[in-house]
Amino acid sequence: MTADNTSFDVVILGGGSGGYACALRASQLGLTVALVEKDKVGGTCLHRGCIPTKALLHAAEIADAVRESAQFGVNASLEGVDLRQVNTYKDEIVGRLYKGLQGLIKSREITVVQGNGRLVGPRTVEVDGIRYDGKHVVLASGSVTRSLPGLDIDGERVVSSWEAMQLDTVPQRVVVIGGGVIGVEFASAWRSFGAEVTILEALPRLLAAEDPSSSKALERAFRKRGIVVEANTAFSGVERTPSGVRVTVESGETSEADICLVAVGRGPHTADLGYEEQGVELDRGFVATNERLQTKLAGAYAVGDIVPGMQLAHRGFQHGIFVAEDIAGLEPAVINEADIPRVTYCEPEVASVGLSEDQAKAAHGPDEIESLTYDLGGNGKSQILKTQGFVKVVRRRGGPVLGVHMVGSRVGELIGEAQLICSWEAFPEDVSALVHMHPTQNEALGEAHLALAGKPLHSHS
Ligand code: NAD
Numbered sequence: 001m002t003a004d005n006t007s008f009d010v011v012i013l014g015g016g017s018g019g020y021a022c023a024l025r026a027s028q029l030g031l032t033v034a035l036v037e038k039d040k041v042g043g044t045c046l047h048r049g050c051i052p053t054k055a056l057l058h059a060a061e062i063a064d065a066v067r068e069s070a071q072f073g074v075n076a077s078l079e080g081v082d083l084r085q086v087n088t089y090k091d092e093i094v095g096r097l098y099k100g101l102q103g104l105i106k107s108r109e110i111t112v113v114q115g116n117g118r119l120v121g122p123r124t125v126e127v128d129g130i131r132y133d134g135k136h137v138v139l140a141s142g143s144v145t146r147s148l149p150g151l152d153i154d155g156e157r158v159v160s161s162w163e164a165m166q167l168d169t170v171p172q173r174v175v176v177i178g179g180g181v182i183g184v185e186f187a188s189a190w191r192s193f194g195a196e197v198t199i200l201e202a203l204p205r206l207l208a209a210e211d212p213s214s215s216k217a218l219e220r221a222f223r224k225r226g227i228v229v230e231a232n233t234a235f236s237g238v239e240r241t242p243s244g245v246r247v248t249v250e251s252g253e254t255s256e257a258d259i260c261l262v263a264v265g266r267g268p269h270t271a272d273l274g275y276e277e278q279g280v281e282l283d284r285g286f287v288a289t290n291e292r293l294q295t296k297l298a299g300a301y302a303v304g305d306i307v308p309g310m311q312l313a314h315r316g317f318q319h320g321i322f323v324a325e326d327i328a329g330l331e332p333a334v335i336n337e338a339d340i341p342r343v344t345y346c347e348p349e350v351a352s353v354g355l356s357e358d359q360a361k362a363a364h365g366p367d368e369i370e371s372l373t374y375d376l377g378g379n380g381k382s383q384i385l386k387t388q389g390f391v392k393v394v395r396r397r398g399g400p401v402l403g404v405h406m407v408g409s410r411v412g413e414l415i416g417e418a419q420l421i422c423s424w425e426a427f428p429e430d431v432s433a434l435v436h437m438h439p440t441q442n443e444a445l446g447e448a449h450l451a452l453a454g455k456p457l458h459s460h461s
Contacts, residue, residue, distance in 0.1 A: 016043020018304025
């Protein structure tokens with residue numbers, strides 16, 4: 001802290017992934033930092049998003065493993081799922097990580113200002129009547145659950161992901177509105193826990209931002225698991241019934257359930273924070289920035305979910321680090337949005353990086369693009385796990401890999417190599433020269449590149 005306790009090199013509004021990463025990096029670079037947070041540092045990712053939901057999904061994986069154990073010659077029976085115990089396990093993980101993060105922030109001598117912040121000057125944030133002045137200000141106020149007209153989240157029967165991750169009993173029947181990332185992750189976990197699940201998705205397919213081949217494989221796998229997927233089905237109304245909810249879609253059809261999850265996207269949290277009054281330009285609620293994440297207000301940056309693009313914690317981390325380095329004069333390279341990896345942790349997992357085949361064709365011309373799909377049927381480790389799916393690689397003809405798309409249990413763990421391949425603009429010929437460990441699922445990536453380089457090993461040419 002500086003002498004007058006309220007002047008800093010950087011004042012950050014919001015202590016989630018983007019905000020705290022910026023704080024940690026800025027202090028590492030010798031800058032004084034105030035981090036304003038109204039709730040808990042760590043934000044949505046740590047307390048209400050990535051971490052708790054992935055703990056739920058891990059418990060779901062264990063339920064599946066027990067239920068299906070006889071297939072592997074191990075006789076066990078699933079007696080039930082105690083969601084209270086699952087929640088204890090999940091909350092312990094969050095608690096430990098939260099403690100670790102607080103320790104880290106303290107050790108870097110970052111001043112955490114607890115309370116509701118508001119931008120009251122071009123580089124001034126006010127909290128409880130005290131003004132904190134920065135040479136730079138970083139807006140990192142994150143996102144909130146979005147809903148639809150006529151879809152009021154009551155937290156009991158009509159729930160957001162926040163209430164959904166705190167249920168203490170497994171619902172018998174669930175309707176999920178929205179087949180995006182949150183929708184399919186919860187649908188997957190609840191199905192593993194034994195619920196009957198229906199997903200209503202307005203667009204023609206689940207995970208519409210992914211390559212269509214990934215959506216198709218996921219839908220097939222979900223149907224096999226007994227999850228009902230209603231695509232091209234837009235929500236129109238919901239009403240409470242004595243035992244739960246009745247959800248109506250635009251065709252007039254209804255579905256009854258114990259609870260209904262609203263998963264129709266998250267919106268930027270930028271209203272009533274003083275942004276526009278101070279000259280920060282908003283575009284449909286998101287903060288407009290240039291590629292260096294500078295807003296229209298000199299000295300003010302924005303990071304994370306309030307910046308148009310994918311709302312992902314690791315994108316937020318990268319934004320935060322980038323901005324801290326930019327402020328410190330290190331001139332970091334601009335972040336390429338397509339190089340940010342995506343993983344949806346449902347069963348089977350869906351992972352991707354770079355361009356989809358359609359995006360690649362649109363960017364380079366249809367004749368310039370070549371793709372290859374390697375079926376996990378040829379991958380020993382995937383067969384051992386009894387998972388199905390594929391690795392699809394999209395390349396520029398005679399050129400580098402532009403995108404990798406994968407479906408299958410645990411394929412999220414393969415995204416690291418796929419990301420290096422895309423980011424370093426490797427050619428399939430380069431990757432095919434690298435030895436991949438046998439037997440691993442990682443080998444499937446190697447095989448796909450071998451095949452695309454014209455020398456398939458365990459696949460037909
Ligand atoms: P999303 O944008 O991924 O999906 C919302 C879905 O709701 C879309 O498919 C949309 O077509 C559908 N929809 C909209 N209106 C509808 C209607 N009237 N009827 C039926 N369907 C309708 O948003 P989300 O799943 O709510 O997730 C929010 C954000 O959180 C996303 O940006 C996501 O990337 C992020 N998130 C990421 C992860 C991860 O990386 N694993 C996990 C959870 C959330």
